[in-house]
Amino acid sequence: MIFRDVEDPDLIAKARKGDVEAYNLLVTRWEKRVFNYLLRLVSNREDAMDVSQDVFLKAYQNLPKLDDPQRFAGWLFRIAHNEAFSLLRKRKPEGDLAPDDLFGVVPQNANLLPIELSLAVESALKRLTPDQREAVLLKVYQGFKFDEMAEILDCPVSTVKSRLYTGLELLKVTLGPQMIRKEI
Amino acid sequence: MLCSNPQQKPDWNAYALAEMTADARREAEAHAATCAACREELAMTRLTLDAMSTLREEEVPRRIAFVSDKVFEPRWWQMFLSPTFAAAALVAVAILAHGFMQTGVTEAQVQARVDTAVTQAVSKAMVQVNDQQRNLETDVHVQTGLLSQVLYKNSGLVR
Numbered sequence: 001m002i003f004r005d006v007e008d009p010d011l012i013a014k015a016r017k018g019d020v021e022a023y024n025l026l027v028t029r030w031e032k033r034v035f036n037y038l039l040r041l042v043s044n045r046e047d048a049m050d051v052s053q054d055v056f057l058k059a060y061q062n063l064p065k066l067d068d069p070q071r072f073a074g075w076l077f078r079i080a081h082n083e084a085f086s087l088l089r090k091r092k093p094e095g096d097l098a099p100d101d102l103f104g105v106v107p108q109n110a111n112l113l114p115i116e117l118s119l120a121v122e123s124a125l126k127r128l129t130p131d132q133r134e135a136v137l138l139k140v141y142q143g144f145k146f147d148e149m150a151e152i153l154d155c156p157v158s159t160v161k162s163r164l165y166t167g168l169e170l171l172k173v174t175l176g177p178q179m180i181r182k183e184i
Numbered sequence: 185m186l187c188s189n190p191q192q193k194p195d196w197n198a199y200a201l202a203e204m205t206a207d208a209r210r211e212a213e214a215h216a217a218t219c220a221a222c223r224e225e226l227a228m229t230r231l232t233l234d235a236m237s238t239l240r241e242e243e244v245p246r247r248i249a250f251v252s253d254k255v256f257e258p259r260w261w262q263m264f265l266s267p268t269f270a271a272a273a274l275v276a277v278a279i280l281a282h283g284f285m286q287t288g289v290t291e292a293q294v295q296a297r298v299d300t301a302v303t304q305a306v307s308k309a310m311v312q313v314n315d316q317q318r319n320l321e322t323d324v325h326v327q328t329g330l331l332s333q334v335l336y337k338n339s340g341l342v343r
Binding site: 020023024027031032033035036039040045049052053056057114117118120121122125136139140141145146161164165168171172175176 | 197198201203228229232233235236238239240241242243244245246247248249250
């Protein structure tokens with residue numbers, strides 16, 4: 001990670017005092033993670049970009065309300081979660097998948113190359129419900145702990161684990177045949 | 185295949201996701217050593233996570249607009265809330281208030297004041313001119329008298 005000689009809490013303190021460059025540095029540090037989280041969650045590049053923009057704008061406007069600068073990451077992803085689900089709720093009617101779609105995209109009969117496996121994973125993630133997908137994204141790709149996820153999602157740890165484990169089980173079932181063939 | 189001891193079955197997801205304490209991990213590993221079903225489940229979980237790691241992070245297609253960019257500029261109504269605007273407004277109010285305090289004087293009154301001032305100045309100047317003229321006349325009389333005395337003296341008419 002670049003520019004790590006100055007920690008996030010220092011940048012937050014400076015940004016709160018009106019140092020725009022400090023906030024710009026925070027954006028540079030976090031934009032890729034936030035964008036990728038949103039990209040997997042909303043499954044659309046332009047939407048992910050727009051929502052990322054909104055997330056960083058809201059974060060800037062609400063920076064004085066951040067109680068503990070040490071928990072900036074969770075706070076930022078909480079904003080991202082709210083913005084993403086606001087978008088998903090708006091487009092819910094067309095986002096719902098028909099049952100027939102559930103096994104239609106992931107290739108079932110191939111010895112997969114890494115790129116193909118990557119596409120299979122991407123497709124399998126889209127088969128999950130938004131709640132399950134988000135739990136998988138926060139844990140597997142963003143590396144948050146269960147209690148941090150509970151804060152981001154504003155729900156109990158038990159709910160976080162339930163969503164995550166169900167998502168992982170579905171991914172095992174969906175990806176299982178490809179992974180076994182690849183191992184062979 | 186089923187776990188040999190379901191009541192003691194570890195949470196293999198938590199194990200694979202590094203959410204277990206050191207003690208719990210040791211117990212889970214001891215259980216796996218004697219349970220083929222759990223070893224298989226753990227292997228499948230790890231395989232799934234490995235497969236998921238093939239999904240790479242994508243680059244942000246264009247940079248997020250920074251705070252200094254136009255998108256972060258306040259809307260027109262937010263300008264009214266800024267300290268700079270408040271200070272400017274305060275100065276403007278002070279100027280207007282000062283202007284209102286001066287509005288009791290009409291144009292005619294101003295003209296009258298100017299006329300009075302001009303009259304006073306002219307009168308004063310006239311007095312000064314008159315004084316100077318009087319002094320000059322006095323001087324002439326004195327000079328004339330002195331000259332007469334000299335003439336008389338030189339002509340021997342003076343006693």
